[in-house]
């Protein structure tokens with residue numbers, strides 16, 4: 001009896017695994033909330049300058065793409081960094097870029113959904129996401145980040161959270177806006 005059922009159980013398991021693979025092709029997690037577009041290097045450097053990044057900082061890039069922000073924070077400013085990225089292929093690319101830049105001892109990249117990750121270890125957070133995603137992230141940022149943590153966003157604000165500073169960086173013909181906040185003391 002047991003032996004005659006096992007092919008059915010095996011087939012059901014195969015179907016289940018195949019369905020999961022189709023639903024979650026890249027990471028075993030959900031689809032990205034924002035497509036992969038890189039921040040130009042001059043904008044990366046201005047974001048890190050605006051946040052006054054130093055060797056004592058831990059920079060988290062939420063949706064770290066090819067790792068450029070975290071790698072620049074380590075290479076140019078001596079910081080440590082963590083990149084959180086939902087696309088496993090990009091995590092591998094960022095690790096390879098960190099190796100080439102010689103900063104693997106200072107940076108780490110993790111395949112993770114930014115909405116599930118623990119952000120409490122950051123002293124600086126960088127974003128290049130959509131306005132709606134920034135707005136959805138805001139309660140998590142204010143809940144998990146330590147007061148005094150600096151937040152810098154390329155291109156978009158965070159709902160009606162008023163930035164402390166705003167800067168424009170021209171790259172070729174394009175103007176890039178950068179926004180800067182400091183996490184306030186807890187109420």
Ligand SMILES: C[S@@+](CC[C@H](N)C(=O)[O-])C[C@H]1O[C@@H](n2cnc3c(N)ncnc32)[C@H](O)[C@@H]1O
Pocket residue numbers: 031032033034035036037038039061062063064065066067068069084085086087090112113114115127128129154
């Ligand atoms: C616009 S790109 C920015 C890449 C990089 N931060 C930069 O500025 O060059 C946004 C990145 O966020 C990633 N992403 C989107 N939704 C995500 C999520 N929920 N969790 C983690 N990463 C996500 C995308 O795969 C993409 O690489």
